[in-house]
Amino acid sequence: MEKRSIQSEMSSYVGKQLRDHFGKGPSSVFVSIEGAFLTIYVKDFLAPMERVLVGQENDKKVEETRDLLMKELIPDIKASFRAIAGIHLDTLYYDWSLSNRTGVIIGLIEDGEREDGASASYKNQEKVHEEVARMSWKAEKTPLSIQSFLLNERTLLVERTGILVAIEKELINSGYEQPLKLSKRKLEKRLLHIPTLEKVLEKKVEDAFLDWDFNKDRSYLVLILKP
Known part of the structure; x- marks a missing residue:
């Protein structure tokens, strides 16, 4: 499968997984595969309950909850990239910008070449x-x-x-x-x-x-x- 098709298919997959785990998915998911790195950038990603907590300046509670959910989600993402695209991910990292309703997931590709x-x-x-x-x-x-x-x-x-x-x-x-x-x-x-x-x-x-x-x-x- 060529890279653009992989990126498109995995964008749909990640969006669905986030929606299933968080109750609301992002409006856009951008997957990029370059050399030894994978990045997944999500936009407009904030569940209704999270929006209330952010409005009450309780960002820490949102981040703690997302950490727990991501621990369950990461093994599924790694398995899907391996099954669909033959991409073996070593480690996944992530962070959120709650004020911008965005987030990023960073993956290190095993045996990927650093350019x-x-x-x-x-x-x-x-x-x-x-x-x-x-x-x-x-x-x-x-x-x-x-x-x-x-x-x-x-x-x-x-x-x-x-x-x-x-x-x-x-x-x-x-x-x-x-x-x-x-x-x-x-x-x-x-x-x-x-x-x-x-x-x-x-x-x-x-x-x-x-x-x-x-x-x-x-x-x-x-x-x-x-x-």
Whole structure:
């Protein structure tokens, strides 16, 4: 099956699964498969009960509930990509912008080739890395490494490794992974200077998403750009 057909079929599948699990599906689902990465961007995704909680400024409760539902949904998504497209996904990450009613799911494709040459070809890449390093330094510490991949005209993915400090590792070992992740996500989004990124990328940033793999001391930042 060719890539465009896979992306179309999996968009329909993911939309249905989200609707079945959350009670309301997104109005649009965009699946992109590029090199070693899969991204799923959803728009207009907020269930009626979630809308009430967000209106009451209880975003944390929505995020905690979505975490529980995603734990059930992720194995189904991985199995479907394997069965339909022969794509084996190693790990899935996700984040939401409740105010924009959007979200992103990031998948790492097993044995997928990282197009390192292509990733270095976009304009002002080093300046993007400098802004991400600045944000990371303010939040915890400068990452050991930063790589970025312009997957398509709308999706920039930034991978950081080696960002956890000692107190964060201790909190993870003590079972506080979820509250740490929610707190880090809120902090880093506040510290990320979007106007700087828009200036160096010469595009408007519509959404920013963050997730972590604490076991591997790795983080992914996805910027959704306006073409």
